[in-house]
Amino acid sequence: MHNPTDTAPKPLRAAAPAGPLTGRITVPGDKSISHRALMLGALAVGTTEITGLLEGEDVLRTAAAMRALGARVTKGADGTWQVAGRGIGGLVEPADVLDMGNSGTAARLLCGLLAGHAVFAVLTGDASLRQRPMRRVTDPLAATGARFVGRAGGRLPLAVQGAADPLPLDYAVPVPSAQVKSACLLAGLGARGVTRVTEAEATRDHTENMLRHFGATVRVTPQGAGRVIELTGQPELIAAPVVVPGDPSSAAFPAVAALLVPGSVLTIQGVGLNPLRAGIFATLREMGADITEENPRIEGGEPVADLLIRASALTGIEVPADRAPAMIDEYPILAVVAACARGTTRMRGLRELRVKESDRLTATAALLAANGIRCAIEGDDLIVHGNEGRPEGGGLVETHMDHRIAMSALVLGLVARQPVRIDDGAFIETSFPGFAARLNGLAAGAAMIAAA
Structure with a gap:
């Protein structure tokens, strides 16, 4: 890469x-959907087949990270990708640093994924990504019980210790951001109870759509120009085919x-x-x-x-x-x-x-x-x-x-x-x-x- x-x-x-x-x-x-298909496939029970996955470097970094966390991720001769998932709570501790390259989406969503798993991991990226702020996701995610230690301003490299028994979040996103919303929802998959995210302006809802596609219960309630998204924690996600x-x-x-x-x-x-x-x-x-x-x-x-x-x-x-x-x-x-x-x-x-x-x-x-x-x-x-x-x-x-x-x-x-x-x-x-x-x-x- x-x-x-x-x-x-x-x-x-x-x-x-x-x-x-x-x-x-x-x-x-679609890059956003490709990242999420790999991540949710890794958390699902069974094997997810993904057609049309973006094979750019950002997404390949996510695929490599899912492999490092224990999922089996392979590409077939016909161009389709297979992700044999671990189930929620089933990710393993990576043996090495997870290098997310230039992808802020992958890094921020992965913070949410890791927050809900009792594993230790270190995230890094290229020179550009190491200058980008991560506290906008790590600050709310800390309320799950996960711990984050990074450079000044919360920048990468970032050490993550996921929560053994993550708490559900109730968070109002201060600035419209699908990445922050999605990180909170991914963390909520490992928590007992309902994770609630409120956004003053509606942002892209690929995470909510795909969570439902894999069998999670997600309720979305309009609230002014924004929405309240509620996720029931610890669902059993079932592998489902994804056409990107x-x-x-x-x-x-x-x-x-x-x-x-x-x-x-x-x-x-x-x-x-x-x-x-x-x-x-x-x-x-x-x-x-x-x-x-x-x-x-x-x-x-x-x-x-x-x-x-x-x-x-x-x-x-x-x-x-x-x-x-x-x-x-x-x-x-x-x-x-x-x-x-x-x-x-x-x-x-x-x-x-x-x-x-x-x-x-x-x-x-x-x-x-x-x-x-x-x-x-x-x-x-x-x-x-x-x-x-x-x-x-x-x-x-x-x-x-x-x-x-x-x-x-x-x-x-x-x-x-x-x-x-x-x-x-x-x-x-x-x-x-x-x-x-x-x-x-x-x-x-x-x-x-x-x-x-």
């Missing part, structure tokens, strides 16, 4: 294609490329469209995007459809703060859209972007500024002034080891007047294996994305 700290950077360059982007593609499996839909966060990059490159017509097959996750597509439609859902269906408790996308003239809008939880990872690519739209786009309430793989809010503004695009940060808002067409481009973007900043900059290069370069794209593999090759395959002629 790639570790950005011990390999040479991979500079890339993206330039406008000679013609439109056309074709039918799939995107990698295409990741909507990954789909956003080729979708935006098709919207912005004139004349393009692109179909992205099998995209997950969970309404708590797919805010980017609602926002693009509000800006005037021609996006049609075809062949809608339900797979593994999640809504899925094929997306037909046609190049469109787009107009700047105001994106409300309450949409942030449903598209928190998509603001960098939305900023690229805003740069090509007519008028000004204001994205409100982006505080959560400051604690992603990088300070993603600052990094997004720097990406735009390096390419001649007028923008500003006001408080937690990002304001982008579009130029109704092709931005100037020509910049070198510092990616800060953030795969979404890297991919957003490369998509900008496909529509800018001058090619756009990034300092390093090696870690794009963490979430979208084969990203450059897949986009290059949509254009006739020379590769749009190539080594710089």
